[in-house]
Amino acid sequence: MTLNRRSVTVLGATGSIGNSTLDLINRHPDTFDVDTVTAHRDIVGLAAAARQSNARYAVIADETKYLALKGLLGGTGIQVAAGADAIIERAGAGTDWTMAAIVGLAGLEPIMAALRAGGTVALANKEALVAAGTIMMDAVVDHGATLLPVDSEHNAVFQCFEPDPARIRRIVLTASGGPFRTWSYEQMRYATVTQAVKHPNWPMGHKISVDSATMMNKGLELIEARHLFGVAPGMLDIVVHPESIIHSMVDFIDGSTLAQMGCPDMRVPIAYTLAWPERMATPCDRLDLAQLGQLTFEKPDEDRFPALRIAKSALYQGGATPVIMNAANEVAVAAFLQQHIGFADIMKVVEMVLETYMAPDPADLDDVHAIDEEARAFTTFHLKAAVAA
Numbered sequence: 001m002t003l004n005r006r007s008v009t010v011l012g013a014t015g016s017i018g019n020s021t022l023d024l025i026n027r028h029p030d031t032f033d034v035d036t037v038t039a040h041r042d043i044v045g046l047a048a049a050a051r052q053s054n055a056r057y058a059v060i061a062d063e064t065k066y067l068a069l070k071g072l073l074g075g076t077g078i079q080v081a082a083g084a085d086a087i088i089e090r091a092g093a094g095t096d097w098t099m100a101a102i103v104g105l106a107g108l109e110p111i112m113a114a115l116r117a118g119g120t121v122a123l124a125n126k127e128a129l130v131a132a133g134t135i136m137m138d139a140v141v142d143h144g145a146t147l148l149p150v151d152s153e154h155n156a157v158f159q160c161f162e163p164d165p166a167r168i169r170r171i172v173l174t175a176s177g178g179p180f181r182t183w184s185y186e187q188m189r190y191a192t193v194t195q196a197v198k199h200p201n202w203p204m205g206h207k208i209s210v211d212s213a214t215m216m217n218k219g220l221e222l223i224e225a226r227h228l229f230g231v232a233p234g235m236l237d238i239v240v241h242p243e244s245i246i247h248s249m250v251d252f253i254d255g256s257t258l259a260q261m262g263c264p265d266m267r268v269p270i271a272y273t274l275a276w277p278e279r280m281a282t283p284c285d286r287l288d289l290a291q292l293g294q295l296t297f298e299k300p301d302e303d304r305f306p307a308l309r310i311a312k313s314a315l316y317q318g319g320a321t322p323v324i325m326n327a328a329n330e331v332a333v334a335a336f337l338q339q340h341i342g343f344a345d346i347m348k349v350v351e352m353v354l355e356t357y358m359a360p361d362p363a364d365l366d367d368v369h370a371i372d373e374e375a376r377a378f379t380t381f382h383l384k385a386a387v388a389a
């Protein structure tokens, strides 16, 4: 590998994507210079990540953990900071490459700071793009930044894509179908947290795992694709592919379809963004199609997975709707993970909020935050009523 030396920051360093990113980075200490690693509350994980990667800064969002983190990193020379603003400040410090792997809308401002600094942002956090897509894509252009998709489907599309929209007929996102692909709606009503976070193919954080189980993950990914690739909503499609070997496809006007394939390991798309526009070697398993035997495909079922219908409607509506949908979903998923509501209640809540809470289209980031905060408060207040209805 002959990559230029580059400085990197990993936002969300203690999570599933953060760990995979640092696994790759730590294998190449002569290429990657780790500037900053961040986390929310996990000081033990953050201190380990900072030590292993020889980071310059370790930043924890929860300010009450500052002294404890400082204690864990005493004598290392690694600088410690705390608070959401400190994360935004380090994200905007101008490193060459930033992994955006904070979960949820909490990741939006650090992403915007990194884009404003004009660097390359590897985007795992889909919630921020769903809520603030147009604003974020404008910032990429205005600040000469580069936004590279990490999400496996979007990274696959990016690898197959041609920027001339006249050549593209359709983008097809693959969906595993999640842990409840073969379950009836009635069975899903009684699904437990343990069952919902057990994804069949990908080990991931709890929030995205629940999104995969409801299939809201695929709905969020439709909106993510619309912004990343600038295509009309009608050009986006989903096919269920339980093996997660084909990560997505692009259909061209001449009848050709390009697909990107690989074993389900997020280090592959992460490595693509780390090395881009080159490629780098990874320790990931290689595909053995003869060993796999067959790949299967199914139509998505919007009756058993209403999130698909709800998100499609938000995709077409745009404006405030994706912000509200994302906020309601984040609140409802958290309530499910805390066992306050059932699995099937998640989409009941999201649908109720979208039917009853209205907001004008956001013009800027302040509007996005205002709508997000109000929608969260509305969802929390009406949670029990939505479930009882």
Ligand SMILES: NC(=O)C1=CN([C@@H]2O[C@H](COP(=O)(O)OP(=O)(O)OC[C@H]3O[C@@H](n4cnc5c(N)ncnc54)[C@H](OP(=O)(O)O)[C@@H]3O)[C@@H](O)[C@H]2O)C=CC1
Binding pocket: 011, 012, 013, 014, 015, 016, 017, 018, 038, 039, 040, 041, 042, 043, 045, 061, 100, 101, 102, 103, 104, 106, 124, 125, 126, 127, 150, 151, 152, 202, 203, 204, 205, 206, 207, 208, 266
């Ligand atoms: N995991 C995957 O394979 C994929 C993930 N993604 C997307 O990537 C993002 C991260 O996912 P994943 O790694 O699975 O999630 P995890 O839950 O595993 O990790 C989340 C990370 O964000 C940090 N964090 C959480 N809340 C805050 C906050 N309020 N402020 C600052 N930091 C915070 C966590 O810190 P702490 O550990 O201290 O809580 C942790 O480092 C999500 O948006 C997800 O949709 C996309 C495609 C695939």
Ligand SMILES: CC(=O)[C@@H](O)[C@H](O)COP(=O)(O)O
Binding pocket: 151, 152, 153, 174, 175, 176, 177, 178, 202, 211, 212, 213, 215, 217, 218, 266
């Ligand atoms: C690894 C990744 O990109 C996830 O978003 C994954 O796609 C989730 O799987 P589902 O297809 O089940 O949503």
Ligand SMILES: [Mn+2]
Binding pocket: 151, 152, 153, 221
């Ligand atoms: Mn994905």
